[in-house]
Amino acid sequence: MTQYFNDIFKSVWTVLIGMRITFRHLFTPAVTIQYPDVKLKLPERARNRLYVNMDDCIGCFQCDMACPVDCFNIETIKALPTDDLGVTSTGQKKKLWVTKFDIDIAKCCYCGLCVYPCPTECIKMTDVYEFSEFNRNNLIYNYISMTPKEVEDVKVKAAEYEKEQTAKKAAAAAAAAAAKAAQPPTAAATPGTPAAAPGVVPPATAANVAPKPPAAPAPPQTPPQTPPTPEKS
C-alpha cells in the first residue's frame, strides 16, 4: 500500500522535474546554424571542389591514374619540335598540348589522391563546396585554357606533322625495301660488293615505288589533297 502512494507521489514529482528541465530548455539559445545565412568556418585543410591551374599542367596523367573513381578525362597532343609551350612555374618544360582536361565533379569522392602525385602541384582542392546544379552534365568541369579553335589548329598541325613523318618514314622504308629488293641479285652475283649496287639502282626504283608503297602504315595516302584529320576528330 505504501508502495502505491509512493509511486503516485514519485510519478507526479518526477513529471514536475521533467517539466522544469524542458521549460528551462525553452529559453536556452538554440544550437541551430541557419545554413545559407550563417556558415561555419571550414577546417583549414578541408577538401572540396578541385581546381586545376592549367598554366602549370604538363599533361602527365598522374592525377588520372591516381583517381579511384575515374573522374578525369584528359587528352594530350604532342607538341611539335617547332612549338614552344613555355615552362611551368616550377621550371618544368611543357611538351604536350593539353587539349582536354575534364573533371566529372559529380563522380569525385574528394579523396585528394590526385593532389599528391602532381609533379607541378597544379591540381588542388579548394574550399568551395556550393556548386549544385540542376543538370548533371553541368558538373563536368572543363579546365583547359585553350579555345576550341586553338585545339583544332593544334590537332590539324599535329596530324599534318604526323603525316609528314609517316610519309618520310614510308619513303625511308620504301627506300630500304627497294634497296633490299635490289640487293639480293647483286648480293648473289657479287657478294663482295653490296655497297655499290644500292648506290646505282635505287634512284630509279624508289621513284616508281613510292606512290604505291608495299607496306604502307598510312592507307589514305593516295589522295593527298584533303587532310584526313577533321573526320578523325
Add this chain to the structure above:
Amino acid sequence: MEHLIRYIIDNDILVYAVMALIPLFLWVLPYALFAVWMERKVSAHMQDRLGPMRVGGWHGWAQTLADILKLIQKEDIVPTAADKKLHMLAPFVVFIGSYAAFATIPFSSAYIGSNLNLGLFYIIAVSSLVVVGILMAGWSSNNKWSLFGAMRSAAQIVSYEIPTVLALLAVVMIAGTLNLQDINTMQGGWFWNWFIFKKFPFIFIAFGIYFVASLAETNRTPFDIPEAESELVAGYHTEYSGMKFALFFLAEYANMFAVSAIGSTVFLGGWNSPFGNFLGGPIWGVFWFLSKGMFFVFVQMWLRWTLPRMRVDQLMYISWKVLTPWAFVCVLAVGAWMMM
C-alpha cells in the same frame, strides 16, 4: 450576441447557422493554424532547435498556411481495399464530434453557442462521437496499423472517460448545475472564488485527474499510443492523405482546445477575470477565456515534449488503479463535505 445577430439577419435558420459557425471561423480555424505552428516552435525550442524559420519572415509564422495550402492540393488517396463510404465519412465524424463540444462552451458572458441546461453532460456525450469516427477510420482503412490504432484509441477513451466525468462531477456537486454559463457565473470575483480552490484539496486533485485524463482523451503524449509513430506508422489515420488527413489534424487540435476550455471553464473561472472587476466584461471575458485555454494547450505541448509514451498496461493501470479511485475519493469527499 444572439440578439445582435438576430438584429442583423432576420431569419431563424440563418441566425443559428451564424451562431454555430462563429467559433469555427473566428477561433477554431485560426487557432489550429496557430497551434500547429506553436507546437513546432515549442518542441523545437525545448530541444534547443529553432523550428520553422523561413516561411513568411518572422520565425516562420506562415509555415502552417503553406502546409495547409500543400494539403489542399494533395491527391485524395483512397485505398482499393478500403470501405469507401466509411473511409470518406470518418474524418468528418471525428471533426464534428470535436467541434460539437464548442456548442456549449461559453466564450464570454455574452456568447455561448447554445445555453443548454445540460451543457456539461452534452459535451461529455457528444465528444464520445470522436471514438466512433476513429473506429470508423481504423476499420474502413483495411490496414492493420490503422485498426490497431483505432482499437487502442477506443479502449483508451472509454477507460479515461470515467475519471474525466467523475472529476467534473465533483465540481457539478458544488455548483448544483450542469449549465456551463451558470458554473462560470458562480466563479465570479477574485480568483479564490474559482472552483479549483473550493473544498481544498479535493477539487484541486479533481482538476489534476481531469487534466491527465483529458490528455488521454485527446490522444496526446504521454498517452498517444493510438497514433504511436514508432509502432503504428500513424495509427488510425495512416491511410489518409490530403484534406482528410488535415481534418483529423484539425480535429485533434480542436479537441485539445476543447478539453482545455472545459477545464478552465469548470475549474478556473472560464471568462472571469482573476482580479475581480479588473479587465472584466464580456469582451475581456473572451480574452481571459482564450488565454486560460491556450495556457493549458501550451501545458499539453509542454508535457508532450517532456514525457515518453506509456505502455498499454501502464495506461490502463493509471486509469483504473490511480485516476478512477482517486476521482471517486474526491466525489465522495466533496459530497460528504457538502452534507456537513
